[in-house]
Amino acid sequence: AQKVTQAQTEISVVEKEDVTLDCVYETRDTTYYLFWYKQPPSGELVFLIRRNSFDEQNEISGRYSWNFQKSTSSFNFTITASQVVDSAVYFCALSDSPGTSGTYKYIFGTGTRLKVLA
Amino acid sequence: DAGVIQSPRHEVTEMGQEVTLRCKPISGHDYLFWYRQTMMRGLELLIYFNNNVPIDDSGMPEDRFSAKMPNASFSTLKIQPSEPRDSAVYFCASSLADSEAFFGQGTRLTVV
Numbered sequence: 744a745q746k747v748t749q750a751q752t753e754i755s756v757v758e759k760e761d762v763t764l765d766c767v768y769e770t771r772d773t774t775y776y777l778f779w780y781k782q783p784p785s786g787e788l789v790f791l792i793r794r795n796s797f798d799e800q801n802e803i804s805g806r807y808s809w810n811f812q813k814s815t816s817s818f819n820f821t822i823t824a825s826q827v828v829d830s831a832v833y834f835c836a837l838s839d840s841p842g843t844s845g846t847y848k849y850i851f852g853t854g855t856r857l858k859v860l861a
Numbered sequence: 862d863a864g865v866i867q868s869p870r871h872e873v874t875e876m877g878q879e880v881t882l883r884c885k886p887i888s889g890h891d892y893l894f895w896y897r898q899t900m901m902r903g904l905e906l907l908i909y910f911n912n913n914v915p916i917d918d919s920g921m922p923e924d925r926f927s928a929k930m931p932n933a934s935f936s937t938l939k940i941q942p943s944e945p946r947d948s949a950v951y952f953c954a955s956s957l958a959d960s961e962a963f964f965g966q967g968t969r970l971t972v973v
Contacts, residue, residue, distance in 0.1 A: 778961065787864070788952065788964035834904065845911065845958040846892045851904040 745770045747837050749852035756825050757860050764820045764855045766835030772796075776847060777811065777818045778836040782854070788834065794818065825859045832856045863887070865965035867953050873971045879941040882968045885934055886955030894962060895928055895938050896952040904952075910936065943972045 746769040756762045768777065779791040792802065794811050802809045806823045822829055832854045838847035866885040874880050886893045895907040908918040913930045921928070925944070930936040940947055950969050954962040 780964075785966060786950070787966040788954075790961045790963065793961050841959045844916065846909065846956060847961065848906055848909070848917070849904070849962070853903045
């Protein structure tokens with residue numbers, strides 16, 4: 744069975760601190776996809792990144808970076824120099840390959856609430 | 862571009878009443894999803910459509926729940942009769958094939 748674990752329920756940091764959100768996944772598939780979404784106070788889920796199981800290169804986008812390690816089944820997310828606007832709930836998600844269905848069916852983690860204090 | 866639009870944003874209803882949640886997906890997207898978010902169960906997929914056809918409704922909790930997509934620009938999720946345990950935030954999302962989903966702002970349903 745597929746499973747995503749986000750062990751950190753809530754994290755508080757002071758503005759400009761770096762923060763890492765952990766994500767550990769379980770799957771028996773050899774081809775799978777990992778995602779991060781942000782849920783700001785306004786409620787919608789905002790897509791941040793998609794990564795497939797064959798691409799272990801780390802990715803950096805501005806202040807955001809992601810570390811994918813198949814050896815530890817982890818896909819961690821780091822925010823550098825955090826800002827108050829980063830305050831949100833962050834979800835990690837797992838999907839098998841779209842295959843014949845043509846779409847991703849997300850298994851979400853329980854989310855990590857990040858509070859960035861001014 | 863307008864994103865996924867859901868209505869209403871908030872709904873309070875009495876137990877036993879029928880509730881209808883509405884969704885307008887992003888134009889051109891051929892997949893539409895309904896998710897439910899609760900404290901106890903997190904985010905879970907209820908049903909998804911491809912080209913207006915329901916593909917997988919295995920996440921629909923009970924027969925009291927039904928979803929339709931009469932055309933490419935509109936979908937409804939109906940609960941009849943509603944129960945207090947249905948209280949949750951219901952999200953609609955849409956996507957292109959082999960692409961990430963875009964979510965609406967959700968409908969917060971409270972059944973009293």
